[in-house]
Amino acid sequence: MKPFKLLTMNHKIQHSIIKKLSRSLLIILWVALIAGNAPAAGKKLKTRIKVEYVKKGDNTKQIKATVSSKIKRKRVTLKRVTLNLFDETDSTRLVSTATTDKKGITVFTLPADYPVGKDGAPSVFAVRFDGSEKYKPASKKIEVKDVKLTADFKVVDSVYTIKVTANEMVNGTTGAPVSDVDVYVYVKRLFSLLKVGEGYLEDGKATIEIPNDIPGDYKTHNLEFVTMIPEADDYGTVENNKTIKWGAPPPKYPKYDNVNQRALWEPRAPLWMVITLGVLLLGVFYHYILIAYKLYKIKQLGKNKQV
Amino acid sequence: MEIDNKTKEVLKEFSPQLENFNRRFKILSAILIAIMLFALYAFYRQEKDGHIITGMRDNVVWGLYIANFVFFIGISYAGALISGILHLLKVEWRKPIIRIAEFITVIATIIGPLYILLCMGRLDRLFNLVLYGRIQSPIIWDVIAITTYIIGSFLFLYLAMIRDLAILRDTPGLKIGKFRRWSYKFLAIGYQGTKEQDKQLEESITIMSAIIIPIAVIVHSVLAWIFGMTLRPGWHSTIFAPYFVIAAIFSGTGVLIMAMWFYRKMFHLEKYITKKHFDYLGMLLLIMAAIYGYFTFSEYLTDWYTSETWNARVLKKMFDINQYGWWFYFSVLVGNLLPIIVIGIKKLRTINNVALVSAIAVLALWVKRYLIIVPTLETPLLPAQDTRMEWVHYSPTWVEWALTMGGVAFFIFAFMMLSKYVPIVPVSLVSKPAEKAAEVEVKPTVETV
Numbered sequence: 201m202k203p204f205k206l207l208t209m210n211h212k213i214q215h216s217i218i219k220k221l222s223r224s225l226l227i228i229l230w231v232a233l234i235a236g237n238a239p240a241a242g243k244k245l246k247t248r249i250k251v252e253y254v255k256k257g258d259n260t261k262q263i264k265a266t267v268s269s270k271i272k273r274k275r276v277t278l279k280r281v282t283l284n285l286f287d288e289t290d291s292t293r294l295v296s297t298a299t300t301d302k303k304g305i306t307v308f309t310l311p312a313d314y315p316v317g318k319d320g321a322p323s324v325f326a327v328r329f330d331g332s333e334k335y336k337p338a339s340k341k342i343e344v345k346d347v348k349l350t351a352d353f354k355v356v357d358s359v360y361t362i363k364v365t366a367n368e369m370v371n372g373t374t375g376a377p378v379s380d381v382d383v384y385v386y387v388k389r390l391f392s393l394l395k396v397g398e399g400y401l402e403d404g405k406a407t408i409e410i411p412n413d414i415p416g417d418y419k420t421h422n423l424e425f426v427t428m429i430p431e432a433d434d435y436g437t438v439e440n441n442k443t444i445k446w447g448a449p450p451p452k453y454p455k456y457d458n459v460n461q462r463a464l465w466e467p468r469a470p471l472w473m474v475i476t477l478g479v480l481l482l483g484v485f486y487h488y489i490l491i492a493y494k495l496y497k498i499k500q501l502g503k504n505k506q507v
Numbered sequence: 508m509e510i511d512n513k514t515k516e517v518l519k520e521f522s523p524q525l526e527n528f529n530r531r532f533k534i535l536s537a538i539l540i541a542i543m544l545f546a547l548y549a550f551y552r553q554e555k556d557g558h559i560i561t562g563m564r565d566n567v568v569w570g571l572y573i574a575n576f577v578f579f580i581g582i583s584y585a586g587a588l589i590s591g592i593l594h595l596l597k598v599e600w601r602k603p604i605i606r607i608a609e610f611i612t613v614i615a616t617i618i619g620p621l622y623i624l625l626c627m628g629r630l631d632r633l634f635n636l637v638l639y640g641r642i643q644s645p646i647i648w649d650v651i652a653i654t655t656y657i658i659g660s661f662l663f664l665y666l667a668m669i670r671d672l673a674i675l676r677d678t679p680g681l682k683i684g685k686f687r688r689w690s691y692k693f694l695a696i697g698y699q700g701t702k703e704q705d706k707q708l709e710e711s712i713t714i715m716s717a718i719i720i721p722i723a724v725i726v727h728s729v730l731a732w733i734f735g736m737t738l739r740p741g742w743h744s745t746i747f748a749p750y751f752v753i754a755a756i757f758s759g760t761g762v763l764i765m766a767m768w769f770y771r772k773m774f775h776l777e778k779y780i781t782k783k784h785f786d787y788l789g790m791l792l793l794i795m796a797a798i799y800g801y802f803t804f805s806e807y808l809t810d811w812y813t814s815e816t817w818n819a820r821v822l823k824k825m826f827d828i829n830q831y832g833w834w835f836y837f838s839v840l841v842g843n844l845l846p847i848i849v850i851g852i853k854k855l856r857t858i859n860n861v862a863l864v865s866a867i868a869v870l871a872l873w874v875k876r877y878l879i880i881v882p883t884l885e886t887p888l889l890p891a892q893d894t895r896m897e898w899v900h901y902s903p904t905w906v907e908w909a910l911t912m913g914g915v916a917f918f919i920f921a922f923m924m925l926s927k928y929v930p931i932v933p934v935s936l937v938s939k940p941a942e943k944a945a946e947v948e949v950k951p952t953v954e955t956v
Contacts, residue, residue: 466643469641469642469643470643473642473643474642477642477648477651480725481651481655484655484659484718484722485655487714487715487718488658488659488662490714491662491666491711491714491715494707494708494710494711495666495696495711497707498669498696498697498698498704498707498708499696499697501697501699501701501703501704501707502696502697502698502699502701502704503697
């Protein structure tokens with residue numbers, strides 16, 4: 201009897217342990233599922249704003265803001281979200297309001313004469329999102345100084361050379377030179393910018409040599425250069441644009457060689473092809489028309505019989 | 508028009524099929540309409556959300572749609588070639604099956620090109636194809652050839668129906684609506700069966716029978732050249748045009764046999780569609796299977812033996828059972844050998860068996876079209892930077908399957924509706940005495956005593 205009793209006791213203990221274990225497992229699973237996949241009712245999701253400052257070649261300033269949130273452990277950008285841009289340099293002042301696009305991005309463009317940097321101190325811009333039913337409010341500040349970037353294009357000993365000068369702007373006048381910052385030269389191509397040279401600004405100056413065999417515009421041989429200080433801590437991105445006839449002429453092919461005659465872009469089809477197709481189509485459609493005529497004849501003959 | 512007694516008798520047999528829409532017909536129609544509506548919804552979603560909801564991507568830009576396009580244009584051969592040739596040869600046994608063949612041609616020729624439209628990303632720019640089409644492009648050859656073929660197929664079917672339309676117009680007592688009777692009158696274009704009218708009509712049918720054959724051959728050759736003139740592994744082959752033509756006759760014959768079997772059962776046409784029809788068309792299927800098998804072997808042997816890098820890659824995918832192997836062996840071995848074995852052995856050559864192997868062959872040929880398109884596109888000649896597997900590998904989505912099923916449903920539905928409009932067996936032909944046949948009756952040369 202005894203061993204049997206012990207056995208049943210053991211079974212009971214085992215049973216209760218299994219029961220407790222499975223219950224706790226279920227609770228863990230439930231919590232994990234709820235926490236991992238869906239926000240609890242009423243709990244708002246955290247929002248993040250990323251801000252970039254770009255001074256374009258025409259002196260306009262752009263503040264690009266990207267809004268995102270983490271949904272199901274994945275960062276997702278938020279579309280159609282209203283953002284406010286404040287200038288907080290002296291006092292808080294609303295500059296503009298805009299809505300994000302499909303990719304969760306909005307770009308605030310400030311006019312060329314908008315003052316940036318005062319008395320050598322940086323301007324402070326803040327992009328704010330007031331939050332919604334689903335998302336928490338968020339804010340992001342950026343501090344930037346104004347920079348004047350100039351590029352002088354010269355041919356030095358047959359080498360295409362760009363002399364770059366960069367100075368801070370204080371109350372509309374040239375201030376301290378920009379130093380210890382990388383500067384790049386790009387050429388605008390069909391889809392994106394092609395990097396053609398790079399340098400390092402020391403005492404506000406850098407000299408960059410670029411290749412002389414970059415194909416330019418087919419007719420004018422122009423190249424559009426973009427000299428750029430990209431994403432500097434104090435200045436954001438600063439650009440300088442210039443179009444100059446430095447493009448190498450495209451290679452010339454003989455106009456009517458065999459390749460071009462058979463090329464997809466050749467406007468005229470080979471004559472034999474046009475003739476063959478024409479004869480075939482004429483042959484077939486002649487018979488179609490003949491049959492249409494015969495059908496007309498059948499109809500007329502039917503009318504005559506009825507009369 | 509005076510209708511003779513024999514014609515009246517034959518029409519009497521077919522009039523219930525034209526007048527009654529029984530429960531089975533209505534249920535089947537409802538199912539087919541439901542499938543077509545679902546396909547329409549899939550089309551709406553595709554146009555609304557773009558091609559991103561299909562399986563097609565940068566590498567595999569053609570998928571199920573183009574496989575369906577080639578397949579439907581292929582089966583349209585049934586009417587174009589079979590009825591065209593049989594008419595020219597004045598083969599007597601063609602009469603009961605000729606209309607089925609012509610229906611297949613017209614319906615399949617309408618459905619096929621629709622899949623090209625589904626494949627286009629910007630349907631709103633379709634008109635540019637007409638405005639700025641380039642004669643150098645095989646795609647334009649295809650557009651021109653198919654348009655010509657559609658017109659020809661309609662004309663061919665219409666010409667062959669005029670006599671029956673006139674009979675239906677002049678048969679009193681048919682329980683049909685006013686509009687339908689008016690449509691018979693309108694489409695019969697005053698045909699009264701006079702000698703002169705008959706002569707004009709017969710000449711027209713003979714002309715169409717003669718020109719529809721080369722048109723059909725050109726259409727399928729052009730279709731093959733779209734592939735053949737592209738420098739892609741598995742496509743760039745000189746054999747492709749005749750290979751596609753043979754595949755088309757093969758599948759067209761298969762679908763014709765299936766349709767014959769279906770109508771024989773449904774409308775009890777045992778008197779008209781006999782074992783002889785299945786035997787003769789079965790033999791044609793066997794011959795086509797043999798030629799197609801020979802072409803397939805020649806094509807793959809040449810590719811395999813030379814083992815050019817890219818061709819070898821496509822072939823490896825085809826032969827590997829973890830990739831397309833099972834599909835390939837089904838389409839090539841089962842789809843080719845089964846019809847040859849079953850039809851070749853007299854004991855196995857029953858009506859049901861011939862219809863069954865036809866269905867298997869048709870399915871195998873559809874798979875083959877898929878295999879011509881997808882594995883090649885999954886083997887890009889220029890591997891792009893950052894080519895991810897999900898961009899290279901194609902798997903059709905529910906949208907593509909829905910539109911494929913929609914096409915098949917439309918094919919069956921259109922067939923059913925047309926066979927309710929005119930008798931599926933040409934009444935005017937089967938009630939006419941035998942024509943001067945091209946068939947030569949073989950007489951014993953030695954008389955037995």
